[in-house]
Amino acid sequence: MICDLCKKNQAVMRYTEVRDSRNTEYNLCRECAELKGLAKSLNLALSSLGDMLAGMIRDISSEQDDDNAAQCPKCGLALTDFKKLGRLGCPGCYQVFNASLKPLVRQIHGINDHLGKAAPASGKIKAAPSENRVERLRQELQAAVLKEEYERAASLRDQIRQLETSGAK
Amino acid sequence: MNLPDNGIQGLIGQEAGWLKTPDSDPGVVISSRVRLARNLAEHLFPGRSEQDERSLVREEIRKASSSVNYFGDAAFFDLEVLTQLDMTVLWERRLISSDLMDKKNGTGVLVGRNQSLDLMINEEDHIRMQSLLPGLDLIEAFRIVDQVDDQLQQRLEMAYSPEWGFLTCCPSNLGTGLRASLLIHLPALVRAKKIEKLLNQLECQGILVRGFYGEGSEVAGDIFQISNRATLGRNELEIIENVERVGRSLMEQELETRRYIMDRARRQTEDNIWRAFGILANARMLSTQEYLELSSSLRLGIALELFPRRRLNALNKLLIITQPAHLQIMLDARMEAPERDGERAKMVRAIMADFV
Ligand SMILES: [Zn+2]
């Protein structure tokens, strides 16, 4: 077996990487394994989104068998491809596969409505972030004083002053 | 940032902004990161498009980004022309993902703001931009990346639907496209064996946890990464505040456990930390794994005031430069593991010489 990275050396180990939402398996040679280093973000196996997603896609597969042949006219992706890959091909896919995606999206996010920032072209007014940095620091300051963490309180107070003076300019 | 001919050397020579922990920060949360995923409305996602289209997308994004304030002095790296080692340096500095390293063709990364802001082009999505700050400060990290997004959207039409928000290649990033994550150092909770139960509970709060460094299911250096799971159905601030709240609560429990340990087992704890220091100050060979584990004790030692607070930045810096690709580029030599372990030990000894 040849190493998947350098495509040159003999692979000596099999390596499963869990990133964001996907499991990728590699066969690595000694050198590439070292180079990738142990600093690779390896999963704690506590909560793998990848496994969860794969399971969900399998679930919807059984419910939605009728339109498996459907294909996105823009990118050519078929619904069956999506079920295999868990990835869409283009923005248009979301329209074409809307009915199949709905239950999946609900399962991943618990909800189907976008409540965040809107694109300018959508005509929606961007919800202004209501955060107030100074206000937040004040709350922290109060908590620090209550806990008698005076050093921290002093530094928070300095930060607030700094922000207030820089804001006044 | 003025980059010499060798851009990678330039990056290594410059201390990344997110490594400088402010003195007011308790040092439990190492860094805060907010990432946004975006796609251009008129193009296929990178995984589905041909190289020509990817190159076109890359040009469009580069052109648009030239008008983004924060990218005024940004460096651009074309992954097609970088060596594996150079790419690994970018990865070790947390500027690119390993996915981007595997894709190469038509990809690139823009790095700005002292390496605390970067934008990956043609990873899984056309645009993955992230802001990385020291300590616990997700809201500021979001503010920066949100501004970049606003400015990009003046020039680029992003894929968006009113129902599902910003459209991403994987449905798990849909909506806000926002992933907020904290790198958090929890040595006392690990030593007190409280960590597993705590982290398992986080799942019900919509939080993903993983060990940041480590092999298999092991966690090295007691460093964890927590982030939001859902990206749709809440607004950006709700997502961020949830992660920040969980991070703050973990931080408080960590600090409380440190006090408890120092009350109950001060001598053992101090002994353990000084032994770690002894090894780091004298070892002739250090693997990355061993370095991570021992330096976790030193980090704890700083918090417990056994070492000066200002040494924290030296530890942060070592976290980056003791990694395999950094070592090789800095020493300008291709090295096998045993040789690297020797050079790593030398580098660490030099820092330990005036650590106390
Ligand atoms: Zn290899």
Ligand SMILES: [Zn+2]
């Ligand atoms: Zn499509």
